[in-house]
Amino acid sequence: MRFFAHASAAVAAVALFSSTSIAQSGTPVAYTDPDTGITFDTWTVSETLSEGGYTFGMALPSDALTTDATEFIGYLLCSSHNSTFTGWCGVSLGGFMTDSLLVLAYPYGGDILTSFRYTTGYYMPDVYTGDAELTQISSTINSTHYALIFRCSNCLQWTQDSASGSASTSAGLLDLGWAQSFPAPGNPSCPSNISLLYHDNGHNIFAATLENAPNASYTDWTALAQTTVTGSCSTTTTATTATPTSSVRVSASASATLK
Numbered sequence: 001m002r003f004f005a006h007a008s009a010a011v012a013a014v015a016l017f018s019s020t021s022i023a024q025s026g027t028p029v030a031y032t033d034p035d036t037g038i039t040f041d042t043w044t045v046s047e048t049l050s051e052g053g054y055t056f057g058m059a060l061p062s063d064a065l066t067t068d069a070t071e072f073i074g075y076l077l078c079s080s081h082n083s084t085f086t087g088w089c090g091v092s093l094g095g096f097m098t099d100s101l102l103v104l105a106y107p108y109g110g111d112i113l114t115s116f117r118y119t120t121g122y123y124m125p126d127v128y129t130g131d132a133e134l135t136q137i138s139s140t141i142n143s144t145h146y147a148l149i150f151r152c153s154n155c156l157q158w159t160q161d162s163a164s165g166s167a168s169t170s171a172g173l174l175d176l177g178w179a180q181s182f183p184a185p186g187n188p189s190c191p192s193n194i195s196l197l198y199h200d201n202g203h204n205i206f207a208a209t210l211e212n213a214p215n216a217s218y219t220d221w222t223a224l225a226q227t228t229v230t231g232s233c234s235t236t237t238t239a240t241t242a243t244p245t246s247s248v249r250v251s252a253s254a255s256a257t258l259k
Ligand code: HEM
Pocket: 089, 090, 091, 092, 095, 096, 097, 098, 102, 103, 104, 117, 122, 123, 124, 125, 176, 177, 178, 179, 196, 197, 198, 199, 203, 204, 205
């Protein structure tokens, strides 16, 4: 419990949630992606809590435990139920769904599309209007899982209307939240105009201890982030942007090597 002493919000969160749901461990597991060599701290939700499982990972600038980072490299490994219920998943960078920057991802048309979201209540989150930016490093999709490695710039502090919040990496511990849904988003081609149903494949908050996330190679790794996948929001525009050579695309028939 000593880690929780650093963050009163984590104490409150754990107290609030431990009585009603089983929390996953906040102790990170180091994971190195074989294609990029990026090492993450990862936190995994078991298949008993969320069908197919869920993993979020984070790599941080080398000084993130002493100076609050404004960005990170993220890893999302999420599950699809079947070929029509391909799902969506997300991470809350403030722990709770509300008043936090939400990063949402879903597979569509061979790409993983993403959307920053924000909400003050427990309903369909709005499009986030702050300056966060997501650039993809790799994206891998097969029939059961989709995995995205991405650089998330200006993601650890957020402002929406007159409200702002932040995640402090120098605390050594972050309040994070996960959510996962069986149904895919409606109107999926346009990430800023999707419709979502409640995340019926689970959600929870967890206090994530940072151990291996800061890395001296962080700056080098950010150079791998070159793909902006925007989707298509009008009938006259087509598809997504080009894929650079650093991006990994694995088709449904190929076997992914992310675990
Ligand atoms: C139509 C869309 C959505 C609806 C109706 C919805 C509704 C809710 C509700 C009612 C809860 C509380 C459940 C409980 O306490 O048992 C909740 C929790 C949560 N939601 Fe959502 N949600 C939606 C979208 C999202 C999205 C897009 C994300 C993240 C990308 C997200 C992340 C979370 C997280 C992390 C929790 C657990 C922490 C908390 O209770 O604040 N939700 N959601």
